[in-house]
Amino acid sequence: MTALVGNLSLGAAVLSVAAVLLACLAAARLDGRVCLLWARRGMVAIAAMLTISCAALLAALVSSDMRFAYVANETSHSLPTAYKIAAFWSGQEGSLLLWGWLVALMGAAATLGRRRLGAPGEAATIGTLAAVCGFFVALLVLAANPFRLTPGVIPSDGRGLNPMLQNPAMVAHPPLLFLGYAGFTVPFAIMLGGLVGRRSCAAWAAEMRRWALTAWLFLGSGIVVGAWWAYVELGWGGYWAWDPVENASLLPWLTGTALLHSSTIVTQQRGMFKGWTAALTAATFVLCIVGTYLTRSGVIDSVHAFGRSAVGAYFLAFLGVLVTVSLGVLVARRDLLRPRTRIENMLGREGMFLVAIVLLAAMAVATLIGTVFPLISGLFLSHPLTVGKGFYNTLVVPMGVVTVAVMALAPLLIYGRAAAGALGRGLIVPLAIAALVLAAGLALGLHNPMAMACLAVAVVGVSAMALSLAREVRSQGAQAGFGPILGTLRLIDANHRRYGGQLAHLGVLILVLGVAGSSLFSVNKTFTMHPGDSVRVGRYSLRLDQVRQVPADNYAAVEASLTLAAPDGYATTLTPQRRFYANAEDAANEVAIRTTWREDLYVVLAGWQDQGRTTAIQVFINPLTSWIWIGAILTAAAAVFCLLPRLMPRVRTGDATTPTSARSRCARALRPVNADWPGGLEEAAS
Amino acid sequence: MACARTKLIVGGLVMAGAVTYLAVAGVKSGWTYYLDVDAFLLNPACQAQRTRLHGEVSTDALDLRPGELFVRFDLLGRSGRVPVAYKGPIPDLFRPGRQVVVEGTLDAAGIFQADTLLTKCASKYMEDRAGPPEARTATPQ
Numbered sequence: 001m002t003a004l005v006g007n008l009s010l011g012a013a014v015l016s017v018a019a020v021l022l023a024c025l026a027a028a029r030l031d032g033r034v035c036l037l038w039a040r041r042g043m044v045a046i047a048a049m050l051t052i053s054c055a056a057l058l059a060a061l062v063s064s065d066m067r068f069a070y071v072a073n074e075t076s077h078s079l080p081t082a083y084k085i086a087a088f089w090s091g092q093e094g095s096l097l098l099w100g101w102l103v104a105l106m107g108a109a110a111t112l113g114r115r116r117l118g119a120p121g122e123a124a125t126i127g128t129l130a131a132v133c134g135f136f137v138a139l140l141v142l143a144a145n146p147f148r149l150t151p152g153v154i155p156s157d158g159r160g161l162n163p164m165l166q167n168p169a170m171v172a173h174p175p176l177l178f179l180g181y182a183g184f185t186v187p188f189a190i191m192l193g194g195l196v197g198r199r200s201c202a203a204w205a206a207e208m209r210r211w212a213l214t215a216w217l218f219l220g221s222g223i224v225v226g227a228w229w230a231y232v233e234l235g236w237g238g239y240w241a242w243d244p245v246e247n248a249s250l251l252p253w254l255t256g257t258a259l260l261h262s263s264t265i266v267t268q269q270r271g272m273f274k275g276w277t278a279a280l281t282a283a284t285f286v287l288c289i290v291g292t293y294l295t296r297s298g299v300i301d302s303v304h305a306f307g308r309s310a311v312g313a314y315f316l317a318f319l320g321v322l323v324t325v326s327l328g329v330l331v332a333r334r335d336l337l338r339p340r341t342r343i344e345n346m347l348g349r350e351g352m353f354l355v356a357i358v359l360l361a362a363m364a365v366a367t368l369i370g371t372v373f374p375l376i377s378g379l380f381l382s383h384p385l386t387v388g389k390g391f392y393n394t395l396v397v398p399m400g401v402v403t404v405a406v407m408a409l410a411p412l413l414i415y416g417r418a419a420a421g422a423l424g425r426g427l428i429v430p431l432a433i434a435a436l437v438l439a440a441g442l443a444l445g446l447h448n449p450m451a452m453a454c455l456a457v458a459v460v461g462v463s464a465m466a467l468s469l470a471r472e473v474r475s476q477g478a479q480a481g482f483g484p485i486l487g488t489l490r491l492i493d494a495n496h497r498r499y500g501g502q503l504a505h506l507g508v509l510i511l512v513l514g515v516a517g518s519s520l521f522s523v524n525k526t527f528t529m530h531p532g533d534s535v536r537v538g539r540y541s542l543r544l545d546q547v548r549q550v551p552a553d554n555y556a557a558v559e560a561s562l563t564l565a566a567p568d569g570y571a572t573t574l575t576p577q578r579r580f581y582a583n584a585e586d587a588a589n590e591v592a593i594r595t596t597w598r599e600d601l602y603v604v605l606a607g608w609q610d611q612g613r614t615t616a617i618q619v620f621i622n623p624l625t626s627w628i629w630i631g632a633i634l635t636a637a638a639a640v641f642c643l644l645p646r647l648m649p650r651v652r653t654g655d656a657t658t659p660t661s662a663r664s665r666c667a668r669a670l671r672p673v674n675a676d677w678p679g680g681l682e683e684a685a686s
Numbered sequence: 687m688a689c690a691r692t693k694l695i696v697g698g699l700v701m702a703g704a705v706t707y708l709a710v711a712g713v714k715s716g717w718t719y720y721l722d723v724d725a726f727l728l729n730p731a732c733q734a735q736r737t738r739l740h741g742e743v744s745t746d747a748l749d750l751r752p753g754e755l756f757v758r759f760d761l762l763g764r765s766g767r768v769p770v771a772y773k774g775p776i777p778d779l780f781r782p783g784r785q786v787v788v789e790g791t792l793d794a795a796g797i798f799q800a801d802t803l804l805t806k807c808a809s810k811y812m813e814d815r816a817g818p819p820e821a822r823t824a825t826p827q
Contacts, residue, residue, distance in 0.1 A: 236775075346694065362705060370712075374720060383729070386720045386738060387713060388789075395712035399705070526775070528754050578778070587778040606775040607752025614753035618775055 002065060006056035006147035010140055013049035013104075016042050017134035024127035033118050039126045040111050046133050047108040050101040057094060057146050061087055066158055069150045070094060076160035078554055078582065082171060083161050089174040090165055092296070092311065093146035098175065100136025102182035107133060110186045110211060121197020121204075128189035135318050143310045163555070163581040163588040169229035173222055177249055180219025181288040184252060186211040187259070188285035191278055192325070195333040201274040205266040208281065210643060212263065216256045217639040223249050224632040235589035235604040237524060237620035239628070242392045244300045247371045248291025251364050255284040258360035261353055264497070270415070271340030272350055275330075276357055278337055282326035287364070289319050299375060348419030352406055359403040366395050401453055404512050407505050408461030411468040430463040454516040458509045465502050493648045500642035504635045511631030517624025518600075526606060526618045537619045539567040540601055542574075547605075547612030555581045557590070560605045560615060564594065576605040576617075599623040718789060723763025738789045739768065739798065745782040752776050761788065761798070768792075772800040779805035 020042035027035035057070070061084050066072045074087040074094070089095045107129035114122070140146065187208035194204025226249070231239040240246060259280040262273040294300045297312020330337065343350050369376070370391050378384040412426035413419065434456045441455060473488050482490055492499040527535045534543040543563045550557045557577040565571050577590035594601040602620040719732045723741040726732055744760035744767060751757065757776055760767045770788055780786065780803065790800035 343694075346697065358701075366705075366709065373713075373717075383719050383721050383725060383732070385717045387717050391712040391717070393712075395705075395708045398708060526755055589778065604775070607755055609751060609753035616753050616755045616775070 002056050002060050003068070003147050003149060006053050006060075007145075009049045009052035009056065010137060010145075010147070013046050013053065013133070013137045014141060016045040016049055017130050017137055020046065020130035021127060021134070024123040024130065027123035032123070036117055036122055036126070039123065039130075040117075043104070043108045043111045043126060043129060046130065046137075047101075047104040050097070050104045050133075050137070053097060053140075053146075054088075054101050057097060058085065058088060060147075061085065061094075064158065066156070067149055067154050068146075069148045070146045072150050072155050072158040074158065074161060076158040079161055083166055086165070086170045087161055089178065090161060090170070093140070093144040093148075095174065095178065096136060096139055096144050096311070097146050099178045099182055100133060100140060102178055103129070103136060103185050104133045106182055106186050106211070107189070110190070114207075119193075119197070120199050121193035121195070123193075124196040125189045125193025128192050129185065132185050132189075135314075139311060139314050143314055160581070163579065164233065166581070166588075167229060167233050169225050169233070173225040173229055176218050176222030176225060178222075180215050180217075180222055181252070181292070183211060183215025183218055184256065184285045184288055187215070187281050191281040192329055195278065195329050195336060198333070198336065201266050201277065201336060202269050205263045205274075205277055209260070209263050209267060212256065212259055212281070212284075213639055213642055216253070216260060217636060217643075219249065219253050219256065220632070220639075221636050223253060224629070224636075228629060231625070232591060232593065233589065235591045235606075235618075237522065237602055237604075237618075237622065239518075239625075242370070242389050244371050245295050247367050248295050251291055251368055251371075252284045252287040254360050254364040254367070255280050255287055258357045258364075259284055261360075262357050264501075265350060265353055270350060272343065273353070273357070274339065275334075275337040278330055280357075280361070282322075282330065283361075283364075286319065286322050286326065287368075289315060289322060290368075293319055294371065300371065344415075344417055345419045347423050348417075349413040349415045351419075352409060352413050356403055356406045359399055359406070363396050363399045363403070366399065367392065370395075401450070401457065401512075404454075404461075404508065405457045407508065408457050408464060410461075410505055411464045411502060426464060426468070427460070429467060430460040433463045434459040448520055451516055451520050454512055458513050461505065461509045465506060469499075469502075490648055493646055496642050496644060496646070500638045503638035503641060507631045507633070507635030507638055509631070510627050510634060514624045514627030514629075514631055517627065518622045521623045523621040524618070526616060529615050529617050530613060531615075535617075535619075537601075538621045540621075541565045542603070542617070542619065544615060544617065545573075547608060547615050550577070552579075555579045558605065558608065558612070560608075560612075560617065562592075562603065562617070564601070566594075566601075574601075574603050576603045578605050595626050597626060600625040723761055723768050724766050725763075726768065727763070727766040733792045736789070736791050738787060739770075740785065740787045741768070743780070743782050743784050743786055748782055750776070757803075761786070768798050769796065770798045770800050772803045774801065774803065777803060777805045 020039050023035045023039035023042060027039065059065075060068050060071050061075060062081060064071065064075060064077050064084070070091060070093050071087075074091045075084050079087070087094065089098050107126075111126055111129065190204050190208040190211070193199075194201070194207075223246075226246070227239040230241075231237075259277065262276040262280055265273040266277045293312060293315035297315065299312070343354060345351055346355075370387050373387045373391075374384040409423065409427075412423050414422050437459045438452055438456055441452065446452060446455070469488070469491075473484065473491055476487065476491050523538055525535075525537055527533075529535065529544045531544055531546050534541060536542075541564075543565075545561045545563055547558065547560045550559045557579045559575050559577045562574045562576075563571065564574050572594070574592035574594065576592040579588050579590055581588065589604060592603045600620070600622045602622055604618040604620075606616040606618040608615040718736050718738045720738045720740070721729070721732060723739060726737060726739055739761060741761040741763050744762045747758075747760045747769070749756075749758040755775055756771075756773050757780070758769070758771050759782075761770050770790075772788065772790075784805055787802075787804040788798065788800035789802035789804075790798055793799050
């Protein structure tokens with residue numbers, strides 16, 4: 001029954017896709033509005049059919065219906081229900097179904113979200129969305145059917161979920177990434193439709209911005225949850241290894257970040273960055289597919305266990321179509337993408353945006369080259385070469401630091417000829433503060449040039465942000481008559497995009513300090529210990545009390561208990577474990593971490609022999625690691641804030657709530673009037 | 687305008703130069719050959735420098751001392767074998783018969799001194815299964 005429902009709904013989804021594509025083609029010839037109405041309904045049908053497929057697979061997983069090969073491969077009866085659900089995205093077929101379903105849902109939402117029927121290029125937008133859904137549905141039917149039955153005898157129990165995946169992050173990390181990947185389909189479709197239908201760039205850029213921001217939020221959150229998971233679960237003391245799989249998720253994030261910035265300029269009607277915005281929209285979506293191709297086809301060797309599977313060829317073909325279509329549309333509509341104005345001042349807002357966008361794109365290109373280096377070198381050499389962390393650390397990391405330095409200047413940037421002077425004047429105080437902080441750092445023994453650069457950038461960024469906010473509050477507060485706190489909150493609420501952006505930058509600065517601290521000053525020591533031995537690491541003292549076996553429900557663990565004495569007099573017991581799961585032949589680490597704002601003490605049970613009489617304990621001291629997670633949470637909150645509408649009611653009298661600093665007045669005066677100004681989205685607040 | 691354009695071009699060239707320099711430095715600092723055991727044995731040039739080798743852990747000649755973070759084993763290719771010594775935390779998935787990747791250099795005594803030992807995943811997870819990105823991280827260090 002479940003198999004029938006699942007397969008029928010997949011089949012119905014194929015038919016719906018075909019119907020939508022036909023309706024979109026017909027819209028170009030026949031009565032556009034009737035056909036478009038049917039295309040919209042078809043998008044809803046695709047989403048509904050895939051929802052039924054998902055429900056069928058979920059029912060099979062939760063009820064442990066071992067007749068299905070997928071259920072038998074991914075789960076076992078004893079698995080907790082949360083992980084049975086998480087098995088939905090632990091394997092090839094389920095994760096592709098999830099991805100396709102999310103594309104269909106978001107596609108339907110984006111289609112129905114447009115109230116007016118028949119905007120120029122709508123047929124192309126809906127057609128693109130349906131075609132992407134069609135790719136995933138075809139893949140599910142032809143190469144990765146989640147409803148394939150177990151051949152031969154039905155097993156009494158399944159193979160269980162890989163113990164490394166049995167972590168709460170498994171519930172959140174993959175769906176977040178897929179929400180990001182699927183979300184970037186919508187901006188791509190809106191961009192193609194906008195160009196094909198010859199809408200103004202500001203109009204389609206404004207429409208797709210919210211989708212791009214949402215997808216960027218999900219993708220970024222997914223990456224950080226993955227990093228956190230690797231950190232707490234794997235026991236090597238780090239969170240990022242420049243592995244191909246990690247790079248694959250970073251690539252669209254980098255271009256997506258560049259896209260958010262270039263589209264801001266386009267929606268502000270500056271007449272620039274239209275080509276960049278279109279190209280970055282296409283590149284971001286294509287890179288989502290490239291990453292999946294690289295990691296699932298087996299062409300790149302990763303420490304992550306990816307089987308070589310048939311879906312690789314499908315992804316490659318899809319990639320070819322996407323690149324051809326994107327390039328074709330961009331070239332055919334190059335007249336629309338030509339800049340109307342020139343960059344007046346490289347030190348102005350538009351110039352610095354260009355620098356940031358180029359740097360982000362260059363980081364993406366460098367990361368991509370590093371990832372596919374074995375493939376490139378294999379073409380010219382008899383033996384492929386791989387590049388390791390050194391490549392990324394010498395090439396991508398410096399570019400990242402420069403990008404963050406440019407970002408730190410953001411609150412001081414204005415448009416136009418006066419920009420250089422304004423930037424210079426605005427920088428005096430932040431640079432002075434940074435010099436003081438660096439001098440204090442030198443006195444305290446900070447000598448690492450990279451750390452000093454990161455610290456200086458962060459101090460300049462935070463102080464520039466605080467000073468410009470204070471200035472704006474002062475100039476606005478005099479007229480508004482609110483207190484300083486309420487006045488600040490009202491000012492921030494009046495322009496979510498501006499202050500949301502600044503909050504995101506603040507989060508990134510905190511994250512960068514965390515990354516700098518933990519990567520530059522990490523201490524890693526391994527001790528061979530016998531019970532009763534004590535060691536000193538940094539400011540901590542650790543005593544190994546005992547090593548014993550601990551039974552639990554679905555695993556047995558070997559546990560070392562260590563008494564920790566911290567310099568502040570705090571004493572506690574740390575119990576790193578190595579767990580042996582019932583269904584798996586492999587063990588998984590359970591790291592003991594003590595987190596403070598200064599540093600993490602990270603203790604791993606690295607190995608033992610003679611029943612624990614000789615034990616290897618690995619200790620990492622990772623400074624500022626918690627700042628990474630705090631910065632990431634702040635950045636995600638900032639993205640949510642950008643997406644929210646104005647929260648506090650507008651005041652009727654006068655224009656008290658609009659920021660009236662000289663800069664914003666100037667920016668408004670400079671903004672050209674355009675009949676096509678969409679006026680709906682974030683800008684509506686001001 | 688011409689002046690601004692010149693500035694832009696000079697700035698672009700400086701940036702491109704810096705990036706090229708970093709790229710060359712990065713590739714030089716990070717590149718390693720990636721070979722199987724047989725190709726490694728046939729290739730004296732690779733034996734003189736840092737290499738990444740993949741092969742199977744032999745079931746004999748294994749000296750595993752996890753409490754001292756030391757292991758000595760033979761890495762098998764289709765025909766040849768290379769003795770490997772590794773010092774460091776031994777990954778959970780390490781055992782005889784497994785596919786592993788080691789990175790290091792060959793010493794004068796003909797023993798491959800590895801500072802990195804990565805395990806490829808168990809056969810159970812090698813089939814038609816490719817999980818979501820990052821979901822299947824093995825120990826990368």
